[in-house]
Amino acid sequence: MKGKKKTIKVDYLARVEGEGALHIEVQDNKLQDVKLKIFEPPRFFEAFLRGRSYSEAPDITARICGICPVAYQMSAVHAMEQILEVKVEGSLRDLRRLLYCGEWIESHVLHIYMLHAPDFLGYQDAISMAKEYPEEVKRGLRLKKVGNEILKVLGGREIHPINVRVGGFYKVPTKRELEPLAEELKWARDAALQTVEWAAQLPIPDFQQNYEFVALRHKDEYPFNEGRLVSSQGLDIDIAHFNDHFVEQHVAYSNALHCIHKERGAYLVGPLARYSLNFATLPQEIQQVALQNNLQKTCCNPFQSIIVRGIEVLYACEEALRIISEYEPPQPMMDFKVQAGVGHGCTEAPRGICYHRYEIDDEGMIRDARIVPPTSQNQKMIEEDLRHFVAQYIDLPEKELTWRCEQAVRNYDPCISCATHFLKLHIKRS
């Protein structure tokens, strides 16, 4: 006789960026199958980057994702600068970190308050949550705005900033233009601390995973733009060797490729990985805040990512304040001569590493482009989390289990728009 069959189906995942669905099958209380389906249509970015100028890459790749355009702009300019042998240093480099601070604050706060917290408290969305948590939601909105203000002043606008170019910026701000940001950031620092404390007391499901964390590591700073690529399993490589260690798989049910480690399979990028691999470079006060708010030096509960995002917002506020206080306007851009070559860029998007590789000819035209966004790297891990989570919580009523599974996906703040642009990758290796 056939046993009881249970299917968890979420046809359109809400509160994620992009279009995805979830399919889980359970037979006789045993998990049969887990699929995170991505049906967002592909947009062929790598294909039409060919034949475009190196200088267009930051603006074009930004359009892969409206939530983390800075990550694409940064990875693109770094890859090109490697080819053109330009080194962006000093306060010009700091300005890039400042821009990234803006994106981390904006993106993380959006996720914490508007996309993730409602799950913990049982609301459909932040708007309905605002009825009982007006102060918190207002705090979230104002905090998010501080991130957006940084993007606006430095980048020209919040979504798809227009000021980033290979070699630097089109225009750098004056000291006076940055000052009002500092005022808001002081408030934001306190609000970020309250955010961490608030997130720490949310009802967090008991769940631990054995992850291989992968993130950038820089010897003296919490990573944004630069560093070696390291993992909790001993990986320690130059970003140029990304392809030697990682590979994508094309699965039938998804419009996005799954990126895995060649020998060890699924791995995790994003806040948990960054935090656990770089705890030592967080300022001491922030380490203290983390340890006082239910975190250890390593975090293996993906539901706690909401606290870790809070810690990273706090860090981004501190870092932004430091940069603004030390700021002296530099020349907007470094000089360089166009030359042919291959370059790699890998920077820490809010959701984890975003890897780019370009080949350009001696006129600066792109001959080949390859982009690996964070969500395609996490996809396989999301499925593994669900596998374990469902096994552990199989007795929950179906409705609740479904919601919890959605929440488990949202732990990743998955950006599905990012994950699907890149099917072109497959091209080159087939």
Added chain:
Amino acid sequence: MAGTKKPKLAVWKFASCDGCQLTLLDCEDELLAITEAIEIAYFPEATRNVVEGPYDLSLVEGSITTEHDAQRIHEIRRNSKFLITIGACATTGGIQALRNLQNVDDFVRIVYAHPEYISTLETSTAISQHVKVDFELRGCPINKEQLLEVINAYLNKRKPNVSSHSVCMECKLRGTVCVMVTKKAPCLGPITHAGCKALCPAYNRGCFGCFGAKETPNVASISKWYAHLGVEQSEISRILNTFNAYPDCESKEEECER
């Protein structure tokens, strides 16, 4: 919410980067007030909640790139009293319309190890090529103030105050010196639809046309300008075909000269 009769808002997504719908969530100061005046009935990026249609106001992001989406937009139209496209993707086909200039069969054959898993149309097309659109908002991404203005105008049953002149005009209004004259930077300002308040020139760079062509753009004349600045023909055609495709240079020339 029971008993009140707020207009129902739906936000739909097609092929896009999510940036335009994010603009709504970026209205940090206005968001809660908006939800006082309007019921968010369908907006998956922001809520799990789904209220059945028909919808009073639909905002549509993204372009049509699959057979399934070409069907879906008709359903949405039937279910929407007023339909506004938001952004370059929805209004002109967006950056992914670059595929329209190339052979998509080649793309697909090279792209996929398993082409049978993927379905895509040869072109990326604007929403208005499929259904009637009541208003179009330009930009990649749209401008926040303009979004608030169209929502406001809708609620107050008036015409949105969204000007249709050029970015060039916006430069003059804001008093930015011309980057084409002072920096010899190729700038699409003269033929680009207003809406960004001439952002790029204020940051010392030429406009790259993210708001798309204004009505009756004189493409021939701007191409001559560029040639004058020493910009090569291949670059001119690249500049004219990125975030929004501009009308063809030659055919436009005839029209302009008439």
